Amino acid sequence: MESSFFLILFFAGTALTDMRNNCNLAGFYAELGCSAMSDTNSTDCPDAYTCPKLHPDPSVCYYRGVPYKDRSMIPQSAIKNPCSLACQCTVSGKPSFDCAAVDCVETFDADMQQECIKTYELESCCSTGTVCGKDAVAALKTCEVDGKTYREGESFEPKDSRKTCICTAQWNGTIEDSSYCRDINCGIEIHYQDKLFQNCAPIFLGSDSVCPIAFTCPTNSSKVVRGLNLRAVSSECVFGNTTLSVGDEVTVDEECTKCTCSVPPFVSCTRKISCTD
Structure with missing residues (x-):
């Protein structure tokens, strides 16, 4: 566990983790080629997933299990997201994909009446x-x-x-x-290759979003709040180099964002649509 993390034992009575948002993770995990480990009767989501090793070799990029060397491109026919075009692997410290910008100019001429x-x-x-x-x-x-x-x-x-x-x-x-x-294909491996490499956490906007809007990564101010694993799930989440049990939370720098280990192996986050809610 990284020394930059401060562990806080959470003694207060902890309610069962709110699972309303966790089924966003079903599509997230499916896109990464992960398999559900088991189902539960209390939620619509599995207890945890088993995922393939997303980066067996840190010197290359990976998309759908296929390695791409530095400066090599994903064949367009292999890309499952129509908004991801001309995607090239770049390895500079950590692997990532750079894609051509797609600007949808959805214009409407008000003068047409x-x-x-x-x-x-x-x-x-x-x-x-x-x-x-x-x-x-x-x-x-x-x-x-x-x-x-x-x-x-x-x-x-x-x-x-x-x-x-x-x-x-x-x-x-x-x-x-x-x-x-x-x-729906979110292009997670393409647009967040470097975040997956660093074991960061996906952020979903509200409780109904399908694709993550961003990822959040550990910082020196991140703190783990130990909770109660009321579902007795043995699988654990990984956030950076830190391991969390189901029910644990982690504080992040983003405002109005709650991050929890609910469905391992990824910590998942929900950002409120309005901070006043």
């Missing part, structure tokens, strides 16, 4: 077209999902599905149909 909607294709990062005019928009087929109405060509993410879908004329509400729905 007519209703417009942006349309998408299933594997596109940005909108691929626009339908304008009251009559043209009204003629489009619609999809009713989670109490909302989407026009043909619009994208949406069905609640609790971890999928992104496109409204089509053939939409029948079956999100497992790969012709108009696909699994």
Whole structure:
């Protein structure tokens, strides 16, 4: 355990760890190729996951288990995230991927004085077209999902599905149909390669986010608060070089952010949408 960490024994009565956000981790772990160790009756999430060694060789980058040497690029056909383009491995102290910037210029000309909607294709990062005019928009087929109405060509993410879908004329509400729905891929290994290498913790915004918005890493001010492992989970989390038991928390520099060892092996964090909540 790093000497920079101050361990605080938490004697107060500790309630069972709030698991409402932890199922964000199901998609997170699946994207990293991890396997669930067991299921519990008290939550919708496994007790813990077993993950492959993400960086067997620190001198190279890894994506989906494939090593990439310094200056080598991931073939675009192998990338599962449509917004990750021309990604090249860079090894300078720690491995990371550098990708081309993708700017989705979703513009709307207010002078047109007519209703417009942006349309998408299933594997596109940005909108691929626009339908304008009251009559043209009204003629489009619609999809009713989670109490909302989407026009043909619009994208949406069905609640609790971890999928992104496109409204089509053939939409029948079956999100497992790969012709108009696909699994959301966050590009975690690509965009946070160096954070995974350092055993940092993913940060999720609120309780319903699918992809982490950032990672937080240990600093000299980080403190571990020992909690109670009421679920008696034997697996542990790793945060930097520090090992935590289920129920332990760790303080981080980011405001309005709570980080807990809930579903090992990663510590996971939730940032409040509003600090006044």
